[in-house]
Amino acid sequence: MEKNILIVDDVMFNIEFEEMIIKSLIKELDLENIHIDTAYTMTEAIEKITANDYDAMFVDMNLPDGSGVDVAKHARKKSSKTRIAALTIYPDLYEKERANFDLFLKKPIMPEVYKQNFIRLLQL
Amino acid sequence: MTIDDIDTALSHHYHLEHLFQSDKSFDKMIDATLLFIEFDELSYLHSYNIDDMLAPKITKSIKYYLSLDSYFQRVGDYQYIILLQNGVSSKELNQLIKQISNIFLEPISINDNLFYLTLSFGVSFSPKEGTTLYTLVKKAKYALKSREKFSQHSVITSEEIFTSTSYLKMTELMKDLPLAIENGEITWEYQPQYDYEKNAYTGAEMLARWKHPKYGDVSPEIFIPLAEETGMIAPLTVKLFIETSHSFKILEKNHINDFSLSINISPVFLMSKTFYTTIDFFISEYDLYHKKLHFEITEQILIKDIYLYSELFDKLKKLNIHIALDDFGTGYTSFNYLSELPISSIKIDKSLIKDIDKNLKNRTIVNAIYHMSQALNLDVIVEGVENSAENSIIKNYVSIKSQGYYHAKPMSLKELILKLIP
Structure with a gap:
């Protein structure tokens, strides 16, 4: 099983944190071939989505150059199979964008919650 | 959540509920000040229902300092309210708080045992913070609860009155x-x-x-x-x-x-x-x-x-x-x-x-x-x-x-x- 994952967040510590959580889960579940890619801005994320195929994405809603919603829309347009999680402090604000995402993950991130949702998102 | 806590706690206030229902004169209040007083529980004496034994003494001592048009009521275990009507200046309010605090610097004696009580106050003002007794009690209690968290002092001095204006904050x-x-x-x-x-x-x-x-x-x-x-x-x-x-x-x-x-x-x-x-x-x-x-x-x-x-x-x-x-x-x-x-x-x-x-x-x-x-x-x-x-x-x-x-x-x-x- 091979999975390509994209993490989009403008805060370096957050990306590092998410990577750590995923790596810890990979160890726990003895997963193989999970590749993590990262993007710090909306533009960078869209470029990467155009160039690569991702199975799943964790997208922060609040990016310096735009909204995570646009990243999700772009990814959906490319492939309807990509599973997308929205990361936000206020999930209620994105209620009407529900169709663009497979799940909403509340920030600040907690490792256990993230792991659970990672399993759900990737349907492991 | 704190507000829910207050609500829950209020629902236990049998006296207060009774009061809301029976006394229509409290429906609308203008220019009133509500003082919520809570004594720290003497938890080490839990089984003795000491609160009921202390209540008559507490009531008597506090009432001594109250004017005739003010309303005083025990509203729960270790909790009392004083409603001061017809406009009270902050100086008068401070004076009253000081007087009540001073009462309990001395121990209260029950059956030859001495009890040292510590207490806190919360204050709310009508009409600024509400015009019903219910709202005023809720806000004064909130003020008190917040105050407790902010400081270790259980007796508030007159300079430190913490009002519910901080509720919004x-x-x-x-x-x-x-x-x-x-x-x-x-x-x-x-x-x-x-x-x-x-x-x-x-x-x-x-x-x-x-x-x-x-x-x-x-x-x-x-x-x-x-x-x-x-x-x-x-x-x-x-x-x-x-x-x-x-x-x-x-x-x-x-x-x-x-x-x-x-x-x-x-x-x-x-x-x-x-x-x-x-x-x-x-x-x-x-x-x-x-x-x-x-x-x-x-x-x-x-x-x-x-x-x-x-x-x-x-x-x-x-x-x-x-x-x-x-x-x-x-x-x-x-x-x-x-x-x-x-x-x-x-x-x-x-x-x-x-x-x-x-x-x-x-x-x-x-x-x-x-x-x-x-x-x-x-x-x-x-x-x-x-x-x-x-x-x-x-x-x-x-x-x-x-x-x-x-x-x-x-x-x-x-x-x-x-x-x-x-």
């Missing part, structure tokens, strides 16, 4: 807290710990700070309890962990090794289901095992469930985490417990250090704590050494460490590094 802070944690509005300062023997700083305690865009500096005494109540204490501690591991890395880069960082662990988080897995995650993934990481846990929690924590503390010890008992000397922890739990150090509370050069009683207590700790092989850190007179006493103790303004104030990581590099 609290609601706003509560809403902003997740964003503040996420966006880095909450940061940490480092207060160095001085080792007399080594003549060097060997560690630092990390202290949370919140610079709110509208309210400026918000005290941790406000936002930590708020985080605990709103489920944000775990995310806040997670951020603290990320910060801690980052700080260790920066210290290392500057060749500062063998330096300890102490972080405060909230009992609320400690008791949560995710606590251990979260800690375990950070220790292994962020490579903290070989770092000198200290958890400061307040002594108060040990009074309740000491044996509940022994297993958890053992597990933390296996992760190479040092446990320090914080605020030591303010509670009732027995030294027996200390010998049974895997605790590495105690931090003697600053209230015992203040004026230790003059206060013989405190000096005796600190002396006893110190010698007991030595016997139990525990490190001792004293908090709140603020001047050379206090320092001259403390420095005589062998292998003691000191954290206080006399040696160093809390500072940024950058300033800490500058202080540590010779």
